[in-house]
Amino acid sequence: MSNENSTNNSETALKCSFCGKSQKEVRKLIAGPTVFICDECVTLCDEIMGEEFETSFDINASQKLPTPKEIKEFLDEYVIEQDLAKKVLAVAVHNHYKRINQPKKSDIELQK
Structure with missing residues (x-):
């Protein structure tokens, strides 16, 4: 048993x-x-x-990461006027892609 x-x-x-x-x-x-x-x-x-x-x-x-100038030239084909907005957007998009293409730092720990 x-x-x-x-x-x-x-x-x-x-x-x-x-x-x-x-x-x-x-x-x-x-x-x-x-x-x-x-x-x-x-x-x-x-x-x-x-x-x-x-x-x-x-x-x-x-x-290849496009430069802000290349991004603005692309926007020029589709957006009329708004030069300042296109420049600001082009720089922001360029910086965003630079940031996401950087290797991640593994030593950073996020805590809640």
Whole structure:
């Protein structure tokens, strides 16, 4: 009878659906509708996704960034007058693209 009890405990032990580690082997086990994932697999997934996003931004960074003058010339084709607004917008767009194409600083931590 005690033998059946031990097999039931091993069958009901919760395990990560990805790496197979038991609940006792990891710090946290997150439950989904029919699966479980451990904190280690979540961290690994986060690293993989981060690498993919960095790669996609690197591709955009290789494209030539238009100068504010080029952006204003483009706006001149579509917007009549409003020279000051076009200049301000052209500089703002140029600075925005410069900022988003810079590599992220990994040492910055945001807290709530």
